[in-house]
Amino acid sequence: MRLHIEAAIDFPEEEIDFLADPVLLRQSGELIESVSCLLTDARRGQRLTDGLHVVLIGKPNAGKSSLMNALAGRARAIVTEIAGTTRDTLIEDIDLEGASITLVDTAGIRDSTDPIEQEGVRRARAELARADLALIVLAPGDEPALAALLDEAPATASVLVVRNKMDLGLDATPLLRGLDTIEISARTGAGLDDLRRRLCQLSGVGEGSEGSCSARARHVDALERVAACLAQAEARFRFDRAGELAAEELRLAQKALSEITGDYTADDLLGAIFSSFCIGK
Ligand SMILES: Nc1nc2c(ncn2[C@@H]2O[C@H](COP(=O)(O)OP(=O)(O)O)[C@@H](O)[C@H]2O)c(=O)[nH]1
Ligand SMILES: [Mg+2]
Structure with missing residues (x-):
C-alpha cells in the first residue's frame, strides 16, 4: 500500500x-x-509467557487475603477479622496446570486518613493499572460497593466477581447481569476448583495455545x-x-x-x- x-x-x-x-x-x-x-x-502469547496478572480488590474483610492464601496453598497473607489488616500489596506466583499466574493481594480500597493505609491503596491502584484480570471479591452485604470497584478496574482488564463467604448460607443479592460471577467460600474451599478453572481459561492455557506466538x-x-x-x-x-x-x-x-x-x-x-x-x- x-x-x-x-x-x-x-x-x-x-x-x-x-x-x-x-x-x-x-x-x-x-x-x-x-x-x-x-x-x-x-x-x-504474552499471557502465556509472562503469566496472568491477577489483582484482588474488594472492601476490607471481603476475604481477599483468605482467597489469596487458599489459591497459594499456604498462609501467605495475614488474615484477621480486623478490617485493614492488609496494608501492603502482597505478590505470589502460582502455577495452575501449566498456567503461570501472579496473584496480587491488596489493601481494601477505601478512603482512609491513616497514611500507611493510604499508601497501600495507592499501591493497589498501581497494580490494578497493569492487571490482566481484576478479581473483585464481595462478601455478603458488599454489593453496594460493586459499582465503585468496577470503576477501579482498568478498561484493559477482564473482570471476575467472586462472591465469597457462601458458607454463611446468606442469600446473595443479585448483581448486574452480564457480569462474570463465581460463588466460593475461601474458608471451606467450596467453588475454588471452579475459580481455578476460570483462571486457567483466562490465562489462555488449553485454548489452542500451541498456535499463539510467544510475544x-x-x-x-x-x-x-x-x-x-x-x-x-x-x-x-x-x-x-x-x-x-x-x-x-x-x-x-x-x-x-x-x-x-x-x-x-x-x-x-x-x-x-x-x-x-x-x-x-
Ligand atoms: N465465614 C467465612 N469467613 C471468611 C471467609 N473468607 C474470609 N473470612 C473471614 O473474613 C475475615 C476477613 O478476611 P480477610 O481474608 O482478612 O479479608 P480481606 O480484608 O479482604 O483480606 C476473616 O475473619 C476471615 O476469616 C469465608 O469464606 N467464610
Ligand atoms: Mg487482606
Whole structure:
C-alpha cells in the first residue's frame, strides 16, 4: 500500500497504474483484520509467557487475603477479622496446570486518613493499572460497593466477581447481569476448583495455545500502535480522500512494526518503488 500511494505522490508525472481507491480500501481492511488477529494471538502469547496478572480488590474483610492464601496453598497473607489488616500489596506466583499466574493481594480500597493505609491503596491502584484480570471479591452485604470497584478496574482488564463467604448460607443479592460471577467460600474451599478453572481459561492455557506466538509486552505494544495507525490511515483515505495523510499514517504504522521486524527505511521504500514501476530517473 505504501508503495502505491507514495509512488503516486512522488511521481505524479509518471503514468503509474495507481491502484483504484476501492482496491486500496479493501487492502487496508484486510490489513487491519490481520493485525487484529495477530494482536489477539500476541496478547495470548504474552499471557502465556509472562503469566496472568491477577489483582484482588474488594472492601476490607471481603476475604481477599483468605482467597489469596487458599489459591497459594499456604498462609501467605495475614488474615484477621480486623478490617485493614492488609496494608501492603502482597505478590505470589502460582502455577495452575501449566498456567503461570501472579496473584496480587491488596489493601481494601477505601478512603482512609491513616497514611500507611493510604499508601497501600495507592499501591493497589498501581497494580490494578497493569492487571490482566481484576478479581473483585464481595462478601455478603458488599454489593453496594460493586459499582465503585468496577470503576477501579482498568478498561484493559477482564473482570471476575467472586462472591465469597457462601458458607454463611446468606442469600446473595443479585448483581448486574452480564457480569462474570463465581460463588466460593475461601474458608471451606467450596467453588475454588471452579475459580481455578476460570483462571486457567483466562490465562489462555488449553485454548489452542500451541498456535499463539510467544510475544512480549513490547511486541503487543508495537502492534497496538500499528493497529491504531492503520485505522487512522483508512479514515484519512476513506473520509478525507487525503492520500498524503494516509501515507504518513502508513509510514508510522510501518515504523511501529519495524520495532519488531527491523528497520524499513525510506531507501528501502524507494528501492521497492523503482523495482516495481518503470520510472525514468
Ligand atoms: N465465614 C467465612 N469467613 C471468611 C471467609 N473468607 C474470609 N473470612 C473471614 O473474613 C475475615 C476477613 O478476611 P480477610 O481474608 O482478612 O479479608 P480481606 O480484608 O479482604 O483480606 C476473616 O475473619 C476471615 O476469616 C469465608 O469464606 N467464610
Ligand atoms: Mg487482606
